[in-house]
Structures are given as structure tokens and as C-alpha cells.
Amino acid sequence: MRVAERAGARDGLQGPFRSPRNMAGEAKGSIHEDATATRLGFRGGTVAGSIHMDQFVPLILQTYGERWFEGGNLSLQFKKATVDGEAVRAELHPGRERASLCMFNEEMDLICEGTAADHADAGSELGRRLQAQEPAARSAIRILSHLHVGDEAQDIPLTAPRETLTSRLETITEALDLYADDRAVLPPSMVVHLAHGARSAVVGDAKAVGLFGALEIQFLHGPLRAGARYVGRTRVHALTESPKTENVWYDVLIADPKSGRDQARVTFCLRFMKASSPLWASAA
DSSP states (O other): OBGGGSTTTTSSEEOOOBOOOOTTTTOTTSTTSHHHHHHTTOSSSBOOHHHHHGGGHHHHHHHHOTTHHHHOEEEEEEOSOOBTTOOEEEEEEOOSSOEEEEEEETTOBEEEEEEEESSOOTTSHHHHHHHTOOOOOGGGOSTTTTOOTTOEEEEEEEEOOHHHHHHHTTTOSSOOHHHHSTTOBOOHHHHHHHHHTTHHHHHOSOOSOEEEEEEEEEESSOOOBTTOEEEEEEEEEEEEEOSSEEEEEEEEEEEOTTTOOEEEEEEEEEEEEGGGOGGGGGGO
């Protein structure tokens, strides 16, 4: 789908074209590596979807102010993967309950779409999509056959070191003062990075190439900060599949270990490519 076909695509707020970097291109066997990605039908090693979240923040702050980092929501579904340095532009269209978001490249291809709000949003992009999912038959799940809806894990230590944030700021598309000053607020990409530290507790050693299908950040008592110690717990909400992927939908709740109070929730839809798994070789 091309954004030019969307009614009112030019209304609302627009950011400039930016060229996000694929900083994981050397990760052998990942979707970010050129050789692996092209073998699976992509144009090249992909930029992580979490990187695109950062580009919406200036538009969100223009709409809601910095209080968004305390209790706001950002929810995106990814429609087309981008490659290193590919120019993309973020748009925000204000609404009564939530803003709608979209991003497109210079050819006007839709890269992602979603929602943002300054409150806990049950009607977010990912919230609505999760409710509409049809569970996969167990016979259709091979890569993720060890998982079940309702699976939980607890007491997962999570930390984003200050040096990791400093490194991220070298290539971030939107370098805001609140990331770099003494507050050391984590941008959305780093919030996802923090929560992604719980991936192995959820999916274990899934022997297939994975990528983000959708992501949602819900701040509860934010913001989150570099160097702070957090503890995570997870819950699997759905297992779904498509002709090309198996998908797991799960939450990571990020809490202050001293008070036990939840600071944020990150919801993932991880997609695992069937073509990358020997478990699907007979179906190829």
C-alpha cells in the first residue's frame, strides 16, 4: 500500500526525511545481515523496526509534550522493511482519543502505521490487532511449538547501560537533549532494546530468523533511564501464523526492583521466517 493512496495523508504533522542506519549489519545469520536477508527475499539487511520509533518522538512531543514519557503510548505495525540509509519520513495526524501515525519512503511506500496517545490506550494499533488475531492450529506451529499461550517468566534482570545509550546517540535520527543530558532518558528504540533482553526467557533458542512484526511501548510510571536496574516479567498472549511466518505476541512488564512498581510495558509481535527453518524445509 502506498501512502499517496491514503485520504488526508498530507494533513497533520510531518517530520523531515531521515536516513536511519542498520547498525546490526554484521550480525551473522540475522535479518539485518545482507546475505541472510536477501536469501529470504528482502532487498538487503533490514533496519530494526524499533529504530523507526525514534523518528516519531518529535511529532509526539509537539502534540503531547514531555509528559508522554511518563504515561504515553506508541504502537506500530511494520509493513515494509527498510535498508541501511533508506530515507523515510514520519507523519502524525492528531485525533480525539489518539493520534494516527505513518511512515513512508521517498517512493511513497508505507513503511509502518500505528497510533500514539498520552495515556494508557486499550484501542492502540497493536491492542486492536492483537484482539483480532485468530490463534494458529498447533499443527501449524513448528518453530514455536515449545510455546503456549499463557506462558510466563519472572525476575528477569534488565539494564540499558549509559554507554549503550551513548553509542545509540551517535546514529539516532532525532537527538533530543533529554536523552543526552543528566536525565539519560531512553528513546523508544532503547526501551525496546531493554525489554528485548527478556527475549530468551520467552522464545528460548528458536532456530529461525526473526524480525519485529509490531511493537508497542506503554509508559506506566516513566520515563525509563540508562543505567537504572529494572526487573522484567513476561506473558505470551497469542501464537499465530501466515504463509511465510510463525508469530508470537507477548508482553514484557518492566518494574522498579525496589518498589515493585511497573514502569513500562513493551508488547512484541515477533515473526519467525518459515523459509529460514529446517522444520519447514519439506513445505518449501
